[in-house]
Amino acid sequence: MKLPEHFLVLSILFLIILGCGKSTKNNPPGFKEDSAEAYFQQALNAKEPSKMLVHFKEGLRLGTITNDTIEYYLLDGIIYSFNKLKEYDSSMAYSEKMIRQARINQKTYFEALGYYRKAVIHQYLNNYKEQFRNAFKSRNLYLSIGDSLRAGKRSLEMANAQSSMSDYTGSQENATLALSLLQKTKDSSYIGSALNQIGIANRERGFYQDAIANYESGLKYSTSTEDSLSFLNNMALAYRDNGDFSKAIDYLKLINSKNEYADKESHARFIDNLAYTEWLRDSTANVLVPLKSSLEMRLKNNDLKGLTSSYNHLSDYYSNKDRVQAKEYAVMSLEAARKNDSKISELNALENLLGIVEPRESEKYIRRYLHLNDSLKTAELKAKNFFAKIKLDEEQKQKEIDDLQAESFKQQLESEELKNQTIILSLGGLLILVSSGFGFYYLKQRHEKEKIQEIHLTETRISKKIHDELANDVYNVMSGMQEIASNDIMNKLDHIYNRTRNISRENSSIPLGENYLPHLISTISSSLSENIRLILRGEESIN
Numbered sequence: 018m019k020l021p022e023h024f025l026v027l028s029i030l031f032l033i034i035l036g037c038g039k040s041t042k043n044n045p046p047g048f049k050e051d052s053a054e055a056y057f058q059q060a061l062n063a064k065e066p067s068k069m070l071v072h073f074k075e076g077l078r079l080g081t082i083t084n085d086t087i088e089y090y091l092l093d094g095i096i097y098s099f100n101k102l103k104e105y106d107s108s109m110a111y112s113e114k115m116i117r118q119a120r121i122n123q124k125t126y127f128e129a130l131g132y133y134r135k136a137v138i139h140q141y142l143n144n145y146k147e148q149f150r151n152a153f154k155s156r157n158l159y160l161s162i163g164d165s166l167r168a169g170k171r172s173l174e175m176a177n178a179q180s181s182m183s184d185y186t187g188s189q190e191n192a193t194l195a196l197s198l199l200q201k202t203k204d205s206s207y208i209g210s211a212l213n214q215i216g217i218a219n220r221e222r223g224f225y226q227d228a229i230a231n232y233e234s235g236l237k238y239s240t241s242t243e244d245s246l247s248f249l250n251n252m253a254l255a256y257r258d259n260g261d262f263s264k265a266i267d268y269l270k271l272i273n274s275k276n277e278y279a280d281k282e283s284h285a286r287f288i289d290n291l292a293y294t295e296w297l298r299d300s301t302a303n304v305l306v307p308l309k310s311s312l313e314m315r316l317k318n319n320d321l322k323g324l325t326s327s328y329n330h331l332s333d334y335y336s337n338k339d340r341v342q343a344k345e346y347a348v349m350s351l352e353a354a355r356k357n358d359s360k361i362s363e364l365n366a367l368e369n370l371l372g373i374v375e376p377r378e379s380e381k382y383i384r385r386y387l388h389l390n391d392s393l394k395t396a397e398l399k400a401k402n403f404f405a406k407i408k409l410d411e412e413q414k415q416k417e418i419d420d421l422q423a424e425s426f427k428q429q430l431e432s433e434e435l436k437n438q439t440i441i442l443s444l445g446g447l448l449i450l451v452s453s454g455f456g457f458y459y460l461k462q463r464h465e466k467e468k469i470q471e472i473h474l475t476e477t478r479i480s481k482k483i484h485d486e487l488a489n490d491v492y493n494v495m496s497g498m499q500e501i502a503s504n505d506i507m508n509k510l511d512h513i514y515n516r517t518r519n520i521s522r523e524n525s526s527i528p529l530g531e532n533y534l535p536h537l538i539s540t541i542s543s544s545l546s547e548n549i550r551l552i553l554r555g556e557e558s559i560n
Contacts, residue, residue: 053079053087060094066101073098089115089127096134105138112138129158129167136174143358149178169198170207176214180221183361189218209238209248216251225259242278250287253294262298269294285314285323293330300337308334321357325350325366332369344373364389487517534559 056076060069073094076087092115099108116131118124132155139147156171172195179188192214199208216231229252236248253268269291276284289311292304308331315323328350335343347370354362367386371379491514499507534556542551 053077053091057087057091057094060098066098070095070098070102089119089124089130092118093130093134100138100141103141105142109135109138125158125162126164129155129162129164132158133167133171136171140174140178143181145178145181149175152178165198166202166204166207169195169202169204169211172198173207173211173214176211176218180214180217183221185218185221189215192218205238206240206244209235209240209244211235212238213248213251216255220251220255220258225255228255229259242275243280243283246272246275246279246283246287250283250290253290257294257297262294265294266291266298281314281318282320282323285311285318285320286326288314289323289327289330293333296330296334305334321353322359322362324353325357325359325362328353329366329369332373336373340373344370347373360389483517491517 053076056072056079060072060076063069063072073091077091077095092111096108096111096115099105099111112131112134115134116128119126119128119131132151136148136151136155139145139151152171152174156168156175159165159168159171172191176188176190176192176195179185179191192211196208196211196215199211212231212235216228216235219225219231220228232248232252232255236245236252239245239248249268249272253265253272256262256268257265269287272287273291276287279287288307292307292311295302296304296308308327312324312327312331314320315327328346332343332346332350335346347366351363351366351370354360354366364386367382367389371382371386374382491510495507495510495514498510502510538553538556
């Protein structure tokens with residue numbers, strides 16, 4: 018059983034990263050016994066989907082989905098196994114689980130992978146609208162993390178879904194976007210697929226030369242002979258549709274000479290295309306054998322799409338030879354188209370049948386043809402509108418997210434601005450408060466200083482008055498009484514005189530000039546009590 022490329026690459030990378038521990042007996046080398054990693058490798062070795070599923074689930078049972086990468090790989094393995102078993106409801110449930118847990122844990126890569134897995138499931142179910150929707154979400158997530166390769170692949174899958182619903186214009190747009198993304202990664206196989214899808218869109222809209230140019234460009238990126246044959250076949254059909262039957266036949270002959278490289282369905286298709294193209298160039302050409310040979314191969318392979326084509330071609334072949342046979346093949350083509358649930362093939366079969374049956378039989382086919390034609394046009398229009406709506410809805414959703422982010426950023430700026438204003442106002446208030454305190458303190462100190470100065474001036478004035486008036490009066494009294502007063506009285510008067518003189522000196526200003534030293538010595542001497550003697554020496558040498 019062949020693992021899909023995406024799952025296989027993830028598995029190999031995972032094992033390279035984690036396979037560096039000790040070997041354990043009866044367990045894959047590099048992993049601990051009963052570890053999630055060991056079960057993951059056991060699942061890969063099992064190969065059968067049912068056995069793989071058991072190991073993947075057992076590995077997942079050991080832990081919960083957190084930020085551990087191994088658990089996402091186990092989830093992906095479970096989804097893959099359920100898809101191989103065609104149990105799509107189960108694989109869908111696990112895809113949803115992967116998306117949900119990856120979103121919670123902000124694992125964008127695995128969220129995108131989950132949406133891709135859902136797209137694949139819807140492709141299996143031929144639900145092309147949901148295939149497109151999930152591939153679109155996956156692409157946007159891959160773009161958000163700069164993964165151009167996977168974003169390009171998802172764009173290509175979107176183009177395929179649109180092509181399946183006949184929205185060829187939209188298909189070309191997304192295939193072109195896929196091409197621009199894939200060219201950055203130099204992934205040859207997917208670049209070729211994108212060019213092939215653009216070619217299909219151009220051919221379906223009648224731009225045959227453009228389609229041929231696209232196929233030729235895609236052929237340069239072919240990575241296998243099988244792919245090259247497919248490109249050459251598409252080129253041949255474009256030449257045939259454009260009326261260049263000879264060139265188409267040359268290509269188809271070349272392709273049929275390499276049929277050993279083609280799978281069974283492609284082998285039958287190449288034979289049928291060559292025979293039918295030769296008949297279109299020459300309606301007398303004997304191509305019945307290869308047409309029937311292709312039909313037998315398709316019956317054996319139960320290729321309903323191929324059978325529809327073979328029956329149509331045989332009906333055309335018999336149209337001018339045997340109308341009964343032509344009608345029988347046209348009816349079988351219609352039945353095969355209905356079994357394959359292909360409304361486009363059914364419409365083509367009805368158109369072919371209406372050209373063969375008698376007018377009296379044509380009424381029931383005409384009604385079905387008109388109904389089907391109208392429903393296909395309506396479905397095509399709805400598909401175009403649906404794809405456009407998904408794109409518009411997602412763009413609107415992204416715009417709302419951007420607007421919310423912008424509003425949040427604006428509110429954050431306003432909050433920061435308000436915070437800054439609050440800080441500035443607080444600092445301003447604090448500055449005013451400090452300044453006011455400092456001013457109050459300064460004024461208070463100034464007032465105290467002025468008050469002290471005023472007291473000093475008052476004391477100086479009083480001391481001067483005492484010195485100039487009271488001391489002089491005392492001195493005059495002493496002079497007048499010196500002859501008549503007793504020594505005791507004279508001593509008392511002398512004491513009073515000295516006290517008044519000292520009061521004057523204590524409150525007088527200090528001279529700072531030449532008289533500084535004598536005044537200082539006099540002041541010190543006068544401040545001493547009577548029973549203390551002060552002896553000074555060397556004061557005259559002080560500078």
